[in-house]
Amino acid sequence: MAIEGVKAKEQGKVYVGNLDETAKRAKQLLIxxxxxxxxxxxxxxxxxxxxxxxxxxxxxxFAAAWSPRFDGEQFGALPWVGPRQTNLIIIEGTVTRKMACAVKVTWDQMPAPKFAIAMGACALDGGIFYNSYNIVRPWEIIPIDVYIPGCPPRPESVARAIVDLQRSIRSKGIASKWVEEGVRPDKPLVAPKQDVCSWWRG
Amino acid sequence: MSLVEVLASIVFYPPIYQLVIVGLIVTLGVVIIILWFERKATARVQRRLGPYHVAPKLAGMPQLLADLLRYAFQEIIIPRTVDRGVFITAPIIATVLSILPIAVVPFTSIPDYWPIPMDYSVLVALAISTVSPIFLVLAGWASNNKFSIIGGVREAFIITAYELIAILSILSVSAATLSFNFIDIVNAQMNTAWFIILNPIAFMAAFLAVLMSTSGFPFEIPESENEVVAGPFTEYSGILYGLNMGAAYMKRFAFSIILAVAFLGGWSPLTPGEGILYGYLLPSIVVIIKAFILMMVFSFLRSVYGRYRLDQALQGAWRLVFPMALIGFGIGIIEAYLGLT
Amino acid sequence: MVEGLRFMKLSEEMVRVVIEKVKKELGDLVKSVEEGKGYISIKVPLNRLREAAVKLKNMGFDHVKSLTVTDYKKKGVFEVMYMASSYLDEELSRIIVSLTVEIDRNNPRMPSLSDIWTSVEFQEREVYEFFGIHFEGHPDLRPLLLVPDIADLKPLTKDFIVKEEPIFKS
Amino acid sequence: MSVSVIGGPKRESDLKIPGTEVRKIEKDLYEVFIGPQHPGSGHMRIIIRVDGDVIVEADPDMGYVHRTMEKLGEIRQYIKNIPLFERMAIQDACNVTVPYVLALEKILDIEPPQRAKYLRSLLCEINRIAAHLYGFGIFGVFIGHSTMYMWAFADREVMVELAEKLTGARLTHSYPIPGGARRDMPQDFPQAARKAARYMRRRLEEYRKIFLDNPVMKARMEGVGYIPKKLAAELGVVGPVARASGIKYDARYNDPYDAYDEVDFEIPVFEEGDALARAWVKVEEIKQSLRIIEQAVDWLESHTSEAPIHDKFWAKSPPLWKKVFEKEGRVKLLPMMATMKIPPGKAFARGETARGEIVYYVESTGDSIPYRVRIVSPSARNAIVFKYVVPGHRVMDLPTIYGSIDYFPPEADR
Structure with a gap:
């Protein structure tokens, strides 16, 4: 059935309204x-x-930080399964070339506002593997909010990093501004210099 | 008529009260509290603290509020490869349908305080409750994600297993009282005893069926994260995922109310009297408290059991729980024959 | 549960017995059999490798612990060692034999032993990507650990040089 | 229809999104990529092809944590390789480095003093328990039993704490060094160890109640991932996986090193070969490890304290180092170790980690850095299980098998 006033090319599509526009208005109203x-x-x-x-x-x-002794859940942080439902990525140590693609793809799949914590000396600058041919610095791929030094860092420092991130979100109002403006206010997103997923396509 | 009375007549106008007040607000509150309880109880068994620092004085109670608010303001990602219309509408319809059975369940014996008074309310409640899983399957199908599709197919498998059990075991109550009317059922229970005592086998079967239908442990198979990430909801983000997550709990709440009325004597210790307070509000609170206790039992199982494999769950459902439901139905018929109820 | 086991330290006597047995079994296949530190080294020519492997397997060496390849750049060879041992034979499980061949560094091709010892299948894939040794007859010769562009560099050969640590350089 | 990949790009530019390519698969199968971002995969990817609910083909795609340890080992001094190799399996740090040290000792032709042997074995067993509990926790969460994860990780802290008391580090102890161990036992250690052993025995009983005898868990584990004895030998699987299939092999028994030929313990072997038997092997091994810990502590307590390092090194060390040892019981790293030259030679050593046997091949040319270090870790050898055992099982059995073989990707990828 053809609907009048609709281009022939768009016939047969389901219309759900202009979601972007609606979402924008709702954001403006609420925030x-x-x-x-x-x-x-x-x-x-x-x-x-x-x-x-x-x-x-x-x-x-990381696993120990969510174990009963340290219990990361008391800060409201609950490790969750899929990237679509989460808003924090914790880079747990070395990122290899093969894993870099997974990190990038996972980060891209997460909905904004999202944050990143880099854990361990390897995630800072390679750590003990600084001269390995197979590692990538995570800050080249995604923007990192908090770095945790140590090899490996103790679970307490993971908890500390989460608390630090919470404080900075609240004091700088990062999340609300991000929601309102659609871009992160204080930090530009990283555009990776190298194509980390090149190996996938072969 | 004073202002209070006018307000009361609006608030306690049965469709508004049961669909809006109980159906939305109380359900939301119950879901928030039950999720908090679930996390806290699990934490207790696991010898840890659980959500705490969000509000130390309230033992972390607003944790779920924070999660909900965060979901509400997070970006909603709609991948380009999904079927947009179904992708967006499926969780909304599933959520609405999962709380709709509350509309046909009476909270009191006075037919005036019943949104849809009818003699076949048990059948209608069960019929409505069977529709919402279809939209979960649809959501999985529309997501165009392999894990979603596997999760949706699993959901479909589970539906076939639990639906008959749920219907048979709850209908055993109707068989015993020779009525499809919830009020008659509750009155019969008030005259003799609760059906959990008269017909425990049917209650067990119904309990297991509800566990399966709302994917509670040990039947948390469609969303079993170790194979199919988040099952049908893998691609959902933001408030759409929040809806999906809430829908299972809302459905569990609706089922708990049905179970509370059918097996736990409804408003039983209380005889609804005159007026809104004694005739409507207090009985409904009794029903909700009973449903809430049931939900706490459902939630507690999480910390004790893991999950069954899909084929084991189906096998258990057809080989063990289905005969149980049949026996329960038989017991109901025998009770009616002997005139126990 | 099966009854617990008691200890027996490896004696030189046992090693000697096994060496004799290997010599008798393999006969003229071997170039040399000598005792190394922690293993018995059996050197065979490349064209008799599969024959020797089958004989070792029939002797009871049922799995390979390690496929070790060393790059001798100066000699121009890769030394390939199949470190085999036994699970089912308790005597032999104390011994490790290394079936050693040397192959040309510039044309690294050798027969695959993965149909004789299944346990070597993944390790052959690993050696293939790190050294570029082509195992003929391997069912599934693909890189295992590395991404393709790094596997092209053959990182474990001595040609591939990693930036060294500046301190404590001796 | 033979195309079973659903979805794909709608525009030309979409081709750049990884994972959205349309490919044809030969049969009417469904290809599922499990990992690397997947709660059921850890740091690896398993590509499975499913026919209905049954896996017909599984292809482990490893290397997501390959950190080039063999190459880096070739350009670092011998002593620096110890902390490097430890990163393979940091919850099992002492076990994975002891065989490397054994190989060096074989080339150097030295035998560490008795005290060092006992100290190393002590830490090895503490680590073994901690690693088994780690494996238990991961196994628990893989089959949906979060309480098992939490309990195992809570009790693992007891062992980690014990190790911290002994060495000063939670996970990365760097404890064994060629010719000995890095530190003597502190004064109050024996009581703590005995208390921990008592506690652990009590907890194991509770694990049995909530996990191993739980009807739901039993249904998930029984008969799943069955590896017959012959297949296990053919695939060369190691550790608890082999011992659950009836293979009587344990490097501590078949090639005793350190103090293992002097202490009294048993090697638990099961015949069933399924996931449940693997879980039971771990429980029984924890019990045996507790026995070893108690014996080692008794021995160390009853013998006089001496520097747990070979005289060849200790005699040459400066007096200040000896003073530090007398005061703190700590062996300061000997200066000669940093650029220690090891005589030319080749050595092969094996040791039993929590996950199974690890083998090292070290080749020295007389320099201060090794010419070649070859490591084959237990998980690397167990990876073959995915290819040969998983097909034929249902999709929901994959996490069970993964968890039961206790596969740890950083260890497998090295």
């Missing part, structure tokens, strides 16, 4: 007029769900 910015920052800071991406052996201490 601009109703001053919900503080609430958004509060909610985001206490709901930092790290995505399940174990890049290297710091995953041991």
């Amino acid at each position: 601009g007029r109703l001053k919900l910015g503080k609430a958004v920052d509060w909610a985001t800071s206490f709901s930092l769900w790290p995505v399940h991406l174990t890049t290297s052996c710091c995953g041991c201490e």
